[in-house]
Amino acid sequence: MAKFKQHATSWFIMLPGIILFGFFLWVPLLQSVRMSFYRTRNIELVEFVGFDNFISIFNRHEFRQALVNTFSYTIWSILLGFLVPIFLALIIGETVRGKGFFRTVAYVPNVLPGLAAMILWRAFFSAESTGVINILLGHLGIGPMTFLTEANWVIPIIVLISTWRGAGATALIYMAGLAGINPELYEAATIDGAGIWKRIRYITAPAIFNLGSTLLILQIIAIFQIMYEPLVLTRGGPDNASISLMLLMWNYAFGGNMDFGRASAVAVITAVILLGFTVLYQIAQRRKVDWD
């Protein structure tokens, strides 16, 4: 009882947060898992069907395509998007004058509402002669190009746009990490004749390795849930070339059939895959700690 009294204030402070967290996160999450095992009538549960929804979507081509595409988004995101914030952080960190300005400029895309940013980019990448990039290319004597209508290019372009939007915020986190490095290490390395690349390789990279690993797994989790970018830019086309798991989930729920059972099944599968990534990451981290 004495212990309870001792902690009562702490629990009282946390209570609103716990209630809100439970109401807005855990209840919908558990409801979604439950729904995935039911035949539904919009959001009402009609009949328990076991794993039928899962079996049904595994047999559907659009799920297989969405799964492959989502991994493609992830790989492209790592290729295009992982190093960009690190470079941004390094460049801004090295800037002597106007550091605040560049930091703000890098972060501004993140402030824009996501849908508005995508609508903006759609106008940029429009294949019509009125597309902003095509207008610019026209001034250089290059004919209009199709961008978002090319099946092979659509995912890299969407990832590029996502990187533009998110890199600034990630760069700020890296900058905070870089600020924690003792400057004396750089001074000592410089005196020992280490150039910029050696300083990055032997001082900066090891110092931000853990931070980078965490941000990488967060990036994978985020890109695995990509939805509104292809929804606005391509609607998943051309020929499902840019459909993602989350967009497929949206299509099942709101695309004309109100199939919330299958939509929930897609969400659960996505969550399981991400859980797998997180477990792998944790195992890798533990091994690294043991090895250290």
Added chain:
Amino acid sequence: MKKSLLFMVVAIFILLLLTACGDNDNTGSGSIASEGSAPVTTAAPPEEIEDISIDVVDPYLTATITLGNWPPDTAPGAELALFEGFREIMRAQYPNVTVVPAFFSYTLANYLPMARGGTAPNLFQPPFTDPPLLISQGLVADVTDALAEFGILDKFSPSYIELLGDENGRIFGLPRDGYVLGMHINIDLFEEAGLIDEDGLPMVPRTLQEVAETGRIIREETGRAGLVFPASETFGGWLFTNIAWNFGATGENAIQSQDENGRWVANFTSEPMIEAMYYIRALRWEYDILNADATTTDWAGSHNILGTGQAAMNFAANDSVAEPTAGRGLPVESFALIPFPAGPGGAYALTGGTAFMFSPDTNHDQAMAVLGFLRIIGVLPFVDDDTVAAMRAGASAARDRGVPVLPPVPAWNDDEFIATQRAVADEFSNVDMRLFDDFFNSFTDGTITLRGEEPLFTQQMYRELTAAIQRIITRENADVLTALQQAQDRFQEFLDDEVNR
């Protein structure tokens, strides 16, 4: 000091920007008083509205009704004023009914959460493709008794009773208007391409082959797209279905059919379907008349492209003539509507329409009040002075904001009402009817055969066909048969999963 100065300049700039944004010219004399969240408008309603009676119709009916599709703040003043005028009349005729405007434009995705959450407007307007789904999902109110009490149930045509009712004969909505798919024409581009005859009329295509040839001339002469083809989401499949019918995908080659065991079968690989897809392929790779962004163009985008002169032709219907004209700035005299071009297998045109439906929590009194409002705005099948005045006010406002005033495609089984609608359209006509007569005559003289949508899961079918079209128009070497076979297999998977198991 420098920083403070910079901060002040930025703050003043933002303030000015916000002030400019907030100034929407909603003040001044002549404003119509309004309640709730309705916008205040400076435009006066059309004078015809004054002919509608303001005598009390039902002093006891007490309800608050939320009406979707109310014109938003950004709508033209004439339209806002018209609706505010109607609301004033509603207030006079039904003193205990409160009308709450809702700037809600229906899509399945935005309606569902609102209906489930109890915030959907009492009245909303879905296309005819959605009522069966909404009824089966319990997302709309049963208004049979209100319709009967209002005296309009017997004016429903049987096909609408089937569309808007359930197996127990209960009715969940009423038709707003009908549409027939045809083709919108931007006459300016025809003129620029030299496609004007001796009577000064555009030399419009009558067949699908002529669409290709006309489009090529327009592309060569103007550099603009001959045809805008919205091929995103489900739109491509929607239009393709009509093209396929005209290549002969009907009867024994029907796109959907039931076999001898009652199993539903998708038939995308029939000869007419293959020819239709080869036609689409030719439009892109041989004639090169499609807009470049076809795979990301949707219905609204297609109207935008035609209305702003980036394309000369668009497969579209009579119910969307306001989109390229008043909506996108194309003058009515530069606009024409022609019948859906015929193909080697026939001349069919898709027919559909828009319904008025009611949110699931709408009670009897609210339904009666909504019907009262619909009568005031002149869309219910009554022929009396008030209805004629409302029709005239609506036509007058449409004319004022640059919408082609055209005869209706009838939604009600009432000859007198239809004749009245036509007479009003004639009176307020703002177009050269020679540019529209072929369209309206085509389905009355039998030149065109009207067809409803295919029976099952049309949105899913359109989605699969759209994916096939996207493949064909983005990859020059894509195989037509393979694309259609794949789409057929996918849709058959869906049918087997949903109805054949």
